[in-house]
Amino acid sequence: METDIIQNLALGFSTAVSPINLFYCFIGVLVGTLIGVLPGIGPVAAVAMLLPLTFNLDAVGAIIMLSGIYYGTQYGGSTTAILVNLPGESASVVTCMDGYAMARIGRAGPALAIAAIGSFFAGTVGTILVALVGPPLAEIALKFGAPEYFSLMVMALIAAAVLAHGGMLKTICMIVLGLLVGIVGTDVNSGMSRFTFGASGLADGLSFVVVAMGLFGFAEILSNLQDKADTASRDILNQKITGLMPTAKDMKDSFGAILRGTAIGAFFGTLPGGGPTISAFSAYAVEKKMAKNPENFGKGDIRGVAAPESANNAAVQCAFITTLTLGIPHGATMALLLGALTIQGIAPGPQVMTQRPDLFWGLIASMWIGNAMLVILNLPLVGLWIKLLKVPYRFLYPAIMVFMAIGVYSVNNLDLDIYMTILFGILGYIFMKLKCEPAPLILAFVLGPLMEENLRRALLISRGDPTVFITRPISAAFLVATALLLAFMIVPSFRKKREEAVAESATL
């Protein structure tokens, strides 16, 4: 068995390190990074746009380049999250919280570097996991039915309440609001439209990019521009950048966070649906709970960047497990990658591994190579990105807005999406003034529709019997964990926790 894996990996590396495949991998990562730093263009849009480029390549080259684009865009998305508070995809929403806070205190460099390092570590672990236990893990993922998914998402949402640095009540309000925003669109069960006001552009719901660009990016620009003094202070702020690379203390602080983030990401990543998002949020929540000084989170704690970035990347890596071994896409980007395989005349499915071992193991090897290239490419780029911050804000923000509009439009080619972004931007500005964290709203927005879908599906299959959630062991385990989590939060047990609770009730 072990020799098999070594042989397989050897085959993979011999495929992936051919000069032409290394070149495709590099081009993918480079183009991905460059496109990913454009606000609003996340992995889905980037892969969709660049998909036709790969049609004339051979299958191995095409899939290697597309995965490179995927990693690159993702990393690029974290870069904008840290520098200008623009999350490229739902998982980097978490990175915004402490990453952008770090940038505001002149520590964008360490934040960017730790994101790259954490991602690389998580990517390496993820690659090893895929190679070692990919197929059996995929079988476990199949055991997840509707009740299991529902209970898992309940747990994730409750965990989100831990995230907020504001009061509990505000967080719950934001979660409920996120759930409502997530309801917009066609109901999967009945096919009826909800809250679409007759606009066909809303029939498939609001896209993540619209909500996130509005609440984070657009709102941030509004708040930066609200008066001259602020813009000026922002410019001054960016002049006093301290150090590009993480200090020894940063590395020591992040070490545990990266390990835990990786483990959390690997766990959630194998489950189809919501993996990277849930894992980034959970990793952040865990770090905050474990920290001796949780009050630092949200103000630029490096662990708040290291953990979710590692978790996110580990999850992405593990997402390839079900995509490759079962041919079941793990979200929109994975569906596109499978589409690329199909165009190459390869039917995605369990046989890929046996019929095209060069492709399967070549991709796994190139995942690791791609991750390594990302670090090599991005650590030197950190300096360049920081320089971008020195561009006077009066030049920077119109550029961001233009790219944001292009990015938002490119997702569905719908102008309605741009107007919706403006609407969410204004809403985001109001939230900022009210000191309401938008992150829990985003998590609820992403998970809400999945949660509802699975709740109703579970009840359809059980013919309306709600005990299905506690009679199935995996589902019951998640619900018990949720109950413990709730108890943990509501009963302010010991010393420090009590202080926190007092502080929280004071803000209510």
Place this chain on the structure above:
Amino acid sequence: MSMNNKIAGVVAGALLVAAGLMPASGLAQYPTKPVRLIVAFPAGGSTDIIARLVAQRLGEKLGQQVIVDNRGGAGGTIGTEIAAKATPDGHTLTMGTTSTHVIAPAAYAKVNYDPVKDFEPITLVASTPYLLVLHPGVKANNLKEFVALAKSQPGKLNYASAGTGSTTQLAMEMLNRAAGMDIVHIPYSGNGPAGAAALGGQVQALFGSMPAVLPHAQAGRLRPIAVGTSKRSPALPNVPTVAESGYPGFEVSLWLGFFAPKGTPKAVLSRLQKELVAIANSPDMAAQFEKNGASAVTNTPAEMTALMKTELDKYGKVIKAAGIQLK
């Protein structure tokens, strides 16, 4: 009159003369710019893949690029509506399917286009069969046994679909009615999740699109018991059709064809018809389709119109009987 204006006048005159000399059909000028092919589904999906394969070849034949423009959303109705309202000069075409030109108009309470009146059908290019698969744990080796099993425990079995109003639902509802079964519909969001549900045994059956379920059937992870087409599939020659398993006349497949907005010049349409039929029937394109679980099919505009009318009636009845209405 300045010199520039004189030159402009001469040029304009020459152009008028040239235009007069052109054949009245307007064919000689087509295409004068890249042709836009609207695909009403996202990039990377099965419709998009077929569209891109054909678009590339069509571009070579026309001497102008054919650019695929993905306008997904709302079950394909958004993109199809854009195509219906585009300038009818042959520079905008759309890849219509059973979903956009039959099911959506029949199932949605309101669709802003008429599949027959707003389009000029050109030709079909491909069709994708549907395959009825069971989770291997289900105790039935053929359709007859499956029907008997379902009838012995009415309302107990479940089937997955790619969504409410999708072909995967309608195919199973048609079978439910034909065989007098009562298998319960569990909608999923797309072919991928529906396939996962069948693989994991969350549901017992799935009348899935061939490209989505064939790999699993070949790997022995799902048990194929019948194909929905009128003829057996070359990919699975041992699997009988639903029709030959006791339900004559049963046919469900997804066709894909080219449409132009109503009013596109006749000469342009016949040129496109000729090129597209040749492309779809070329051996290498047929091989490409095969790899994607589809097979090449071509026909005439009149046959396409007749097909749409028959299917609007056929699916309309199932949609009504199953109480499906999308808003």
